[in-house]
Amino acid sequence: MTKKIIGVFGPGNVSEADDEWQAAASVGQQLARRDCVVLTGGLGGIMTAASKGAREAGGITIGILPGTRISSPANSYVDIPVFTGMGEARNAINVKSCDAAIAIGGEYGTLSEIALALKAGCPIVLFNSWSLTPFGGRGLPGPLIASSPEEAVAMALTAAANE
Amino acid sequence: MTKKIIGVFGPGNVSEADDEWQAAASVGQQLARRDCVVLTGGLGGIMTAASKGAREAGGITIGILPGTRISSPANSYVDIPVFTGMGEARNAINVKSCDAAIAIGGEYGTLSEIALALKAGCPIVLFNSWSLTPFGGRGLPGPLIASSPEEAVAMALTAAANE
């Protein structure tokens, strides 16, 4: 049986002292305990925190890197690095390869992953992330909003089970 | 001398009766008159409207298509179709290839282009498009906001001149 692959997306410029780092580490850990593979962009900040949490709980981690093994090596908690050499366009691969995803915090790279996930039909849960309002309040199906790391994991697993 | 390339981004499901179509056609026309090349995603809705406006004003139009010439042919106002075969990942190419861009209306594909533009440092002007609020109000440099098609063109040209 194939394991579920859950993405954890977020900015690279978050450090261990930040709340978002702790949230991402907790999310990674919980996902690994539920027997999910954790997929990230393979770099620092949220991507490292989630991979580290998953690794420490015995999980498998994938990193989809923007560059090559020379230009953008994976963080040391990535078991399986995939080097795309295509920059931010790799964000489209991230969302296509997950059963569901969780975005934590976020700058513009994360915003593009949220948008690409919604476009691709990949269920996406936001925790302390972007607030989005389409012009004219059009009724687009939006992201799920979680109020804790635990709720984010629960929402993502439920959505992934329905895929 | 190389002409400036200005992107016009927006959803494919807009029809000629919609205000956004008229805005996109006007933007395309104004850009062509200012001797800019108009770059779009090459499909329908806003992409057709902007290309049509530019073509009718004697401009050159490029379309960066998500599929192949069989699966996703360009609209008939695209002079130079580029077939990427890479789906929404082509949005990353759109923003890298423009001197500046204008987003009109927008669903999630457009939102991803806005985010990728801001990430890549491509100046982007929004007209009747998304309202974005990062969590915690972090001071990210945001998009430019225009209140008319004319202002959108003026802002994009000023930004492109400074590139």
Added chain:
Amino acid sequence: MTKKIIGVFGPGNVSEADDEWQAAASVGQQLARRDCVVLTGGLGGIMTAASKGAREAGGITIGILPGTRISSPANSYVDIPVFTGMGEARNAINVKSCDAAIAIGGEYGTLSEIALALKAGCPIVLFNSWSLTPFGGRGLPGPLIASSPEEAVAMALTAAANE
């Protein structure tokens, strides 16, 4: 410690009765026994044979797919499917993500992977595959040529160890 990732490339239109299928299955098995992760394009033929061989020997298998989980599902021996949605352009990802690779048989997709591997500096071993002659006999560093599946595996592992 990160495991070595070895690619196995070859055409999708090979069936179990073909010699190349048996060679690919043997290569996959040997690589898994040497504790390597086996990376393929995730589809049929050589890609299925190599993944099946690796899986049966207890190894981990990755598939880098050209489409989405709907349009191009992975074969059932892929543990970790990565859906790129970018068609043959995904071949460039395959070669960037391997420590070394083995090509078996091959049509034009495989030829592109051989060329992209040589361009990217990924060591590539050919078994019963293309014969390539540059115009004018220019002294380009070429692929390694193996005369058996065993030799192909030995050559790939030696090359990967030197990466």
Added chain:
Amino acid sequence: MTKKIIGVFGPGNVSEADDEWQAAASVGQQLARRDCVVLTGGLGGIMTAASKGAREAGGITIGILPGTRISSPANSYVDIPVFTGMGEARNAINVKSCDAAIAIGGEYGTLSEIALALKAGCPIVLFNSWSLTPFGGRGLPGPLIASSPEEAVAMALTAAANE
């Protein structure tokens, strides 16, 4: 009416003194005179020669670049630069966007374009380029072989007219 887009592919490390440079410049010139748009990889060597030849004959030139406008600027004979930021994976875009293509000389990047063209069904003409032999002499439909720049252009135009 849309103009035909013809690709000219070849290595970047060819200089003006080389026969291949002269052949590429001649091919570019002839294509422009026949009212074709010339598409290249946008960099040096054959790509510059073909674009220069086309430009001097009054043609339009497109360059599909591997990087960004900072990392890989287009040569000065490219009218419309498209920046993909995806490295050699952009070769897959080149072949999808042409009605037919001509390869002149060539190292491994060019070989990948030849292979991707044959895979994608883009007619490709070789002049002083690779000699390819599939294992076991399988009857794959191969590239067209020209013995002069003039013949290469004639073959490409005939193939493009049948597309």
